[in-house]
């Protein structure tokens with residue numbers, strides 16, 4: 001029996017989480033869910049965006065499923081990642097059938113550093129002139145994430161890792177990142193190492209995305225490039241993510257709370273379902289993860305039960321039910 005901390009969060013987070021739990025309940029695994037609040041609504045209700053209890057339960061679970069963060073993202077999901085030391089954020093950009101994917105067979109893994117960079121929220125402050133944010137880059141954290149990316153490539157039969165930075169302008173912080181990237185790459189002689197500036201990468205992702213296999217980058221760049229990647233394969237409703245640390249894992253769709261469609265049943269639960277699949281693999285439940293993946297692919301391939309973002313007219317619950325019926 002796995003202890004799973006469930007934090008639906010804000011907006012469409014609740015809807016996609018309900019659809020996903022409904023599917024997980026049909027697998028041959030027993031889960032003990034602990035539901036906890038966090039987010040904008042939680043802050044309005046109790047004064048805290050991330051109550052102590054939510055953090056404590058997330059830390060003491062086998063894995064955490066997170067729905068979506070709204071305006072309080074910095075105090076909720078960014079804080080959870082930092083407090084739980086979930087240093088690696090894996091954001092797979094994959095093409096699926098019957099989506100508005102611009103390319104048919106993309107399979108890129110974005111490995112984003114998750115604990116520092118510009119997202120170290122306590123280092124942002126108001127000043128007399130305006131406001132200032134410090135970009136923290138430590139040798140320890142960058143070595144750890146770059147190692148993770150190369151190891152990921154090795155374990156998943158990938159032949160190349162691309163380090164993404166802006167070292168011509170951010171000479172110290174990204175200069176260090178680039179140096180560490182090539183130092184670490186020496187430990188992985190069978191994996192090709194290349195590096196690009198982040199602005200060039202943003203263009204190459206559109207002009208020749210198939211050249212990328214694994215991208216490793218700092219926190220903010222990874223956040224931005226993964227939304228661009230979502231645009232390449234049909235939207236944010238299809239991009240899951242895993243936040244991995246030495247002692248924990250938190251799984252969430254890359255999308256936000258989408259207040260414009262929240263409560264209307266329009267949200268695509270696929271990103272949350274694929275995040276649950278990543279959780280199953282993290283837990284070592286690969287057979288059930290394969291079953292879930294097959295069911296998701298079957299539903300997308302049939303194209304009969306798609307949400308409006310994919311050109312269908314089904315709702316969140318119906319897509320989830322279809323996945324459950326195809327397990």
Ligand code: GGG
Nearest residue numbers: 069073077223227254255256
């Ligand atoms: N990019 C879609 C979105 O709004 N995601 C929620 C968010 O901002 N999360 C913060 C993060 O992933 O670092």
